[in-house]
Amino acid sequence: MSSDPARPLGEQDVLAPPPRGRRHNWTSMWRFRRAIVPWCGRFAISYLATLGAVLATLAIPLLTRWVIDGPVARSDYIGLYALGALVLALGIVEPLLLFLRRWLASRAGLATENRIRTTLYHRLQRLPMSFHGQWESGQLLSRIMTDLGYLRRFLGFGLNFLVVNIVQIAIVVILLIQLYWPLGIIVAISVVPIVWLCLHMERQYTRLSRQVQDQTGDVASSIEEGVHGLRVIKAFGRNAYAFDKMNRRATLLYETSVARTRLSARFWTFLEVIPTLTLIIVLGIGAYAAATGAVTLGTLIAFVTLLLSLIWPVAALGFLLAMAQETFTAADRVAEILDTENLITDGPRELTAAAGRVELREVAFRFPDGDVDVLDGVDLVVEPGETLALVGGTGSGKTTLTALIPRLLDVTGGQVLLDGVDVRDLRLDNLRTLVATAFEDPTLFSMSARENLTLGRPDATEAEIDAALDLAQAGFVRDLPWGLDTRIGEQGMSLSGGQRQRLALARAVLARPAVLVLDDTLSALDIHTEALVEEALRTVLGRGRTTGIIVAHRASTVLLADRVALLQEGRIAAVGTHAELLSGVPAYRELLSAEFDCEAELDELEAAR
Numbered sequence: 085m086s087s088d089p090a091r092p093l094g095e096q097d098v099l100a101p102p103p104r105g106r107r108h109n110w111t112s113m114w115r116f117r118r119a120i121v122p123w124c125g126r127f128a129i130s131y132l133a134t135l136g137a138v139l140a141t142l143a144i145p146l147l148t149r150w151v152i153d154g155p156v157a158r159s160d161y162i163g164l165y166a167l168g169a170l171v172l173a174l175g176i177v178e179p180l181l182l183f184l185r186r187w188l189a190s191r192a193g194l195a196t197e198n199r200i201r202t203t204l205y206h207r208l209q210r211l212p213m214s215f216h217g218q219w220e221s222g223q224l225l226s227r228i229m230t231d232l233g234y235l236r237r238f239l240g241f242g243l244n245f246l247v248v249n250i251v252q253i254a255i256v257v258i259l260l261i262q263l264y265w266p267l268g269i270i271v272a273i274s275v276v277p278i279v280w281l282c283l284h285m286e287r288q289y290t291r292l293s294r295q296v297q298d299q300t301g302d303v304a305s306s307i308e309e310g311v312h313g314l315r316v317i318k319a320f321g322r323n324a325y326a327f328d329k330m331n332r333r334a335t336l337l338y339e340t341s342v343a344r345t346r347l348s349a350r351f352w353t354f355l356e357v358i359p360t361l362t363l364i365i366v367l368g369i370g371a372y373a374a375a376t377g378a379v380t381l382g383t384l385i386a387f388v389t390l391l392l393s394l395i396w397p398v399a400a401l402g403f404l405l406a407m408a409q410e411t412f413t414a415a416d417r418v419a420e421i422l423d424t425e426n427l428i429t430d431g432p433r434e435l436t437a438a439a440g441r442v443e444l445r446e447v448a449f450r451f452p453d454g455d456v457d458v459l460d461g462v463d464l465v466v467e468p469g470e471t472l473a474l475v476g477g478t479g480s481g482k483t484t485l486t487a488l489i490p491r492l493l494d495v496t497g498g499q500v501l502l503d504g505v506d507v508r509d510l511r512l513d514n515l516r517t518l519v520a521t522a523f524e525d526p527t528l529f530s531m532s533a534r535e536n537l538t539l540g541r542p543d544a545t546e547a548e549i550d551a552a553l554d555l556a557q558a559g560f561v562r563d564l565p566w567g568l569d570t571r572i573g574e575q576g577m578s579l580s581g582g583q584r585q586r587l588a589l590a591r592a593v594l595a596r597p598a599v600l601v602l603d604d605t606l607s608a609l610d611i612h613t614e615a616l617v618e619e620a621l622r623t624v625l626g627r628g629r630t631t632g633i634i635v636a637h638r639a640s641t642v643l644l645a646d647r648v649a650l651l652q653e654g655r656i657a658a659v660g661t662h663a664e665l666l667s668g669v670p671a672y673r674e675l676l677s678a679e680f681d682c683e684a685e686l687d688e689l690e691a692a693r
């Protein structure tokens with residue numbers, strides 16, 4: 085139930101990523117069966133088409149044998165033409181079947197990849213902030229893009245040929261034994277070292293594959309960080325440092341990739357040498373057998389042609405098995421995201437309208453990788469329509485506290501209640517419609533200013549958009565080249581910090597939440613603009629419509645609030661009006677003293693009394 089304090093609480097929002105380097109096998113692929121099953125028919129037909137093409141190829145040497153030993157030996161022209169036409173037909177059918185394979189498998193492979201990719205993206209969006217704090221974005225990117233590519237290629241091509249090549253090797257060996265068993269047995273024996281080699285190389289290749297794929301993610305992370313943080317890197321003249329860091333990771337990736345290539349090159353060489361050696365032995369013994377009349381010339385030619393047809397399937401086993409290992413590794417890496425347990429999930433209840441009463445009861449919070457509670461025993465009530473300022477030193481837990489209300493993080497102890505309902509009992513989309521946040525570092529997306537603005541309320545009218553823009557002093561967007569339809573660059577970088585903050589504030593206000601959380605949202609504004617925004621905010625927060633929780637560092641922002649809560653080392657040290665705290669709490673005075681002449685203000689307040 086909503087307010088059951090005995091309700092079990094997750095100690096961690098997510099499980100830590102599993103250790104790197106575990107073994108990968110076919111079961112890794114099994115986890116994606118739901119994405120593969122809808123395309124099973126296409127995959128199956130494409131595999132049958134490949135098998136058909138292989139059978140057509142194998143039939144040609146057998147027909148050749150009949151031609152040589154039959155019509156050619158007997159000068160039977162009609163038989164020659166008939167068998168010749170059959171060979172021609174098989175020659176046409178084979179490429180047609182291969183075309184069919186490619187067409188069916190490509191579509192099915194792409195569709196499967198797309199389905200898993202969208203599932204992954206959906207999953208990433210649902211996973212809590214603590215998950216994203218633990219994972220490097222490059223690792224996520226490489227899994228969603230590169231690893232899924234491995235999966236697609238294996239399903240559409242690798243698995244197809246792996247199955248068909250093994251079937252082809254088995255069929256050919258049986259045919260060879262039937263054609264001339266002494267030579268057939270020699271060929272069958274030559275398969276033994278091939279199987280041994282495959283099993284032997286699998287373990288080493290798997291280890292190197294996992295390393296290469298993890299290191300690819302590390303390089304992607306370095307590049308992403310380097311591009312994202314280019315301004316800071318340039319400003320501090322740390323280009324060489326950033327380059328060295330990226331170069332070290334890239335070199336490691338290069339060396340592991342070379343080691344993997346060296347291993348596969350050695351393996352493939354053996355796979356090519358074994359059939360060739362077998363062929364030499366077969367030719368020697370076969371020539372003797374033909375000379376002594378133990379086999380006909382046609383049989384020997386068919387035997388050698390069939391044996392030659394084995395060279396590619398055997399040699400290809402090397403890269404197909406390598407591909408399989410890379411794919412199993414990739415599947416495991418992707419599944420690590422899907423298998424991450426998400427404890428921030430929908431609750432059963434929905435509030436159609438909320439008055440906006442926020443209550444924190446004995447709230448405690450600890451980050452999954454932390455060893456101390458960031459918040460501990462926090463009790464706080466914000467009445468509907470009231471505005472509360474959260475003041476505290478750096479790292480005192482203000483941002484963490486605000487993140488608990490829309491469940492960007494979940495409490496590890498106690499409860500957060502909205503209108504008396506535990507926020508964990510509400511549906512997430514419902515809760516996040518009722519609570520809107522504007523952050524200090526506002527993220528804008530690479531889409532139009534209008535789309536950015538209406539993110540929380542796609543159905544907002546022009547009048548509402550205008551009002552939100554005016555309130556946030558964000559009217560500058562109307563002067564952009566295409567007005568509100570101007571596409572704002574990646575992360576809104578084409579705007580100044582203050583402009584981005586104002587747009588983000590307009591976005592939060594436009595969402596018409598019951599609770600508006602401003603996490604130091606006005607920090608990048610000049611004093612004049614800040615005063616205008618604050619004046620306008622008073623009209624939203626002051627009418628008793630919207631409950632406000634404002635993280636404030638400046639005294640001017642604090643003045644927006646009805647009451648102030650002082651947060652110290654994760655605990656509420658004092659709650660009261662600005663005047664009460666200023667006169668009665670030295671720590672509060674000290675916090676605001678840098679920019680405020682407290683003594684003078686106290687005198688003023690005394691005089692006003």
Ligand SMILES: Nc1ncnc2c1ncn2[C@@H]1O[C@H](COP(=O)(O)OP(=O)(O)OP(=O)(O)O)[C@@H](O)[C@H]1O
Pocket residue numbers: 217451453454458476477478479480481482483484485
């Ligand atoms: N993802 C995280 N993992 C572990 N610890 C974290 C994480 N994010 C923040 N912290 C720690 O939690 C504490 C509270 O951080 P928080 O961001 O809530 O402080 P704050 O009061 O908002 O600080 P500021 O005023 O500087 O923004 C800090 O000690 C911080 O180091």
